[in-house]
Amino acid sequence: xxxxxxxxxxxxRVGALTDATGILADNGIDMQAFSLADTKDFGVMRIIAxxxxxxxxxxxxxxYLVNITPVLAVETENRPGAFHEVLMRLSDAGVxxxxxxxxxxxxxxxxxxxxxxxxxxxxxKALALA
Amino acid sequence: MYSYYNREAETxxxxxxxxxxxxxxxxxxxxxxxxxxxxxxxxxxxxxxxxDIRSVDDLKLLPFTYKQDLRDNYPFGLFSAPMDEVVRxxxxxxxxxxxxxxxxxxxxxxxxxxxxxxxxxxGGITKKDIGxxxxxxxxFTGGLGGNLGSETIGCATIPASxxxxxxxxxxLQDFKPTFILCTPSYALTLAEYMEENHIGLDQxxxxxxxxGAEPWTEAMRAEIERRLNLEAFDxxxxxxxxxxxxxxxxxVHKGLHVCEDHFIPxxxxxxxxxxxxxxxxxxxxxxxxxxxxxxxxxxxxxxVAAIIKGDCPCGRTHLRMTKPAGRTDDMLIIxxxxxxxxxxETVLLEIEGIGPHYQMIVDRKGNLDxxxxxxxxxxxxxxxxxxxxxxxxxEIAKAVxxxxxxxxxxxxxxxxxxxxxxxxxxxxxxxxxxxx
Numbered sequence: 250x251x252x253x254x255x256x257x258x259x260x261x262r263v264g265a266l267t268d269a270t271g272i273l274a275d276n277g278i279d280m281q282a283f284s285l286a287d288t289k290d291f292g293v294m295r296i297i298a299x300x301x302x303x304x305x306x307x308x309x310x311x312x313y314l315v316n317i318t319p320v321l322a323v324e325t326e327n328r329p330g331a332f333h334e335v336l337m338r339l340s341d342a343g344v345x346x347x348x349x350x351x352x353x354x355x356x357x358x359x360x361x362x363x364x365x366x367x368x369x370x371x372x373x374k375a376l377a378l379a
Numbered sequence: 380m381y382s383y384y385n386r387e388a389e390t391x392x393x394x395x396x397x398x399x400x401x402x403x404x405x406x407x408x409x410x411x412x413x414x415x416x417x418x419x420x421x422x423x424x425x426x427x428x429x430x431d432i433r434s435v436d437d438l439k440l441l442p443f444t445y446k447q448d449l450r451d452n453y454p455f456g457l458f459s460a461p462m463d464e465v466v467r468x469x470x471x472x473x474x475x476x477x478x479x480x481x482x483x484x485x486x487x488x489x490x491x492x493x494x495x496x497x498x499x500x501x502g503g504i505t506k507k508d509i510g511x512x513x514x515x516x517x518x519f520t521g522g523l524g525g526n527l528g529s530e531t532i533g534c535a536t537i538p539a540s541x542x543x544x545x546x547x548x549x550x551l552q553d554f555k556p557t558f559i560l561c562t563p564s565y566a567l568t569l570a571e572y573m574e575e576n577h578i579g580l581d582q583x584x585x586x587x588x589x590x591g592a593e594p595w596t597e598a599m600r601a602e603i604e605r606r607l608n609l610e611a612f613d614x615x616x617x618x619x620x621x622x623x624x625x626x627x628x629x630x631v632h633k634g635l636h637v638c639e640d641h642f643i644p645x646x647x648x649x650x651x652x653x654x655x656x657x658x659x660x661x662x663x664x665x666x667x668x669x670x671x672x673x674x675x676x677x678x679x680x681x682x683v684a685a686i687i688k689g690d691c692p693c694g695r696t697h698l699r700m701t702k703p704a705g706r707t708d709d710m711l712i713i714x715x716x717x718x719x720x721x722x723x724e725t726v727l728l729e730i731e732g733i734g735p736h737y738q739m740i741v742d743r744k745g746n747l748d749x750x751x752x753x754x755x756x757x758x759x760x761x762x763x764x765x766x767x768x769x770x771x772x773x774e775i776a777k778a779v780x781x782x783x784x785x786x787x788x789x790x791x792x793x794x795x796x797x798x799x800x801x802x803x804x805x806x807x808x809x810x811x812x813x814x815x
Contacts, residue, residue: 254763256761256762256763256764258756258761258768258791258793260790260791260792260793260796261790261791286765288765288768288769290772290789290790290791291768291790291791293763293764293765293768295763312793312794312795312796313793314756314758314761314793314794315761316761316762316763318762318763347764347766348765
């Protein structure tokens with residue numbers, strides 16, 4: 250399943266992240282998954298929001314650079330080796346994983362992953378075989 | 380007892396000096412008028428003929444020369460000697476990527492050697508001494524200029540150039556140089572390295588240091604003298620006039636004596652161009668009266684200084700100028716390199732994915748100047764990929780480095796996050812507080 254992910258550029262300064270999360274909080278945006286990629290000089294916050302378009306528009310209105318990207322959401326059994334199996338399928342299909350983050354699934358006994366892959370179609374095909 | 384390299388010239392009675400200046404000025408004006416088309420046009424436009432200049436009193440009749448004149452006549456258009464008489468070329472960074480190019484004939488090299496020898500000799504250095512030159516060798520005039528002065532005196536000269544502090548300290552320990560030439564901030568870097576590595580001052584033989592090429596304070600002088608156990612001398616120069624050696628401190632340490640038999644200083648009001656009375660602060664202007672390849676007439680340095688009134692106890696008759704206290708333009712000196720904000724602007728405009736707004740922050744971290752440039756990301760180029768942002772930052776850093784000649788830390792900022800200015804933008808924040 251593909252989800253819309255919101256990427257937000259975060260400057261390297263104290264308070265930059267809380268400024269962004271504050272805007273989301275004030276606008277009642279629910280974050281279902283969250284990750285922060287950081288480098289020495291800046292960060293990129295990635296979220297799966299309840300209302301992606303609204304989140305993007307309120308952030309843009311506040312001067313943030315945002316980008317909406319389709320990402321692959323995968324649900325697996327919450328057991329050892331489950332994630333490995335997913336990655337093996339992608340690897341066998343020659344698909345690169347650019348980045349990935351995990352979060353707790355609302356479904357009992359399940360785990361969920363967000364994956365940004367090099368080839369969306371090939372990834373979907375590889376995982377559908379499951 | 381004060382030291383001199385050329386006592387006769389340095390303590391020449393004012394009246395005799397004036398005569399010499401008048402004679403040399405007349406010859407120089409004739410030289411540029413006859414040998415350089417740009418100057419001939421400039422003088423004709425001002426309605427000045429060489430014979431109108433009868434003494435130094437007539438200097439004020441002559442038109443100014445600006446850095447722009449050097450750029451307009453890039454690279455050799457202001458030379459007043461044929462290229463087959465030129466033996467050396469140096470260049471310094473300019474505002475628009477074009478360098479400021481200067482040339483020297485064999486005689487000019489002799490003049491340079493003489494004035495740099497006076498600079499170093501004022502510290503009591505003789506041919507028995509060993510000199511360590513840690514200014515950059517190359518197009519920059521610091522290294523080779525210092526080298527020339529040291530060799531003119533007859534000192535054993537170590538062309539250490541810049542960088543590799545560990546090796547430099549080894550040279551200081553093993554070769555036992557008695558004097559050093561470098562930027563004041565590098566002197567502190569050397570001191571720091573020695574302290575960190577528990578190398579005692581007893582292992583060094585340094586007696587004097589000649590520091591310049593960047594602004595520094597009296598507090599830094601005291602610190603350098605204490606941490607390196609030497610007497611610190613301030614030196615002043617610019618490549619357009621000759622390089623280091625234009626003015627130098629004596630052992631009194633109250634201002635810098637201008638080598639007036641080679642360069643005539645004036646202090647002018649930068650707005651009106653009027654010559655200001657002695658003691659008043661204004662823009663420093665120099666006229667070269669002994670050079671052949673590039674004898675600039677009334678060159679506007681953009682440095683702000685004053686002529687110090689009264690005689691110097693050292694016995695030198697040549698006028699003293701104050702340490703320059705700022706600039707009339709926006710030029711910055713970072714790690715000894717001239718940097719104009721407009722250079723940064725030019726670089727940024729050529730890179731896609733970033734906006735035209737930027738901010739430069741100059742700091743002194745430890746003893747070294749640092750430059751940070753904040754750059755705004757443009758809307759629509761953000762893809763959410765860290766990799767692309769990193770690549771962009773790298774691209775900017777490389778372009779800035781190759782244009783300015785110094786490395787800068789590039790920080791990406793949100794678009795429209797940098798302050799907008801009405802009228803003249805304040806793009807530079809200089810936190811070094813080096814000027815009194």
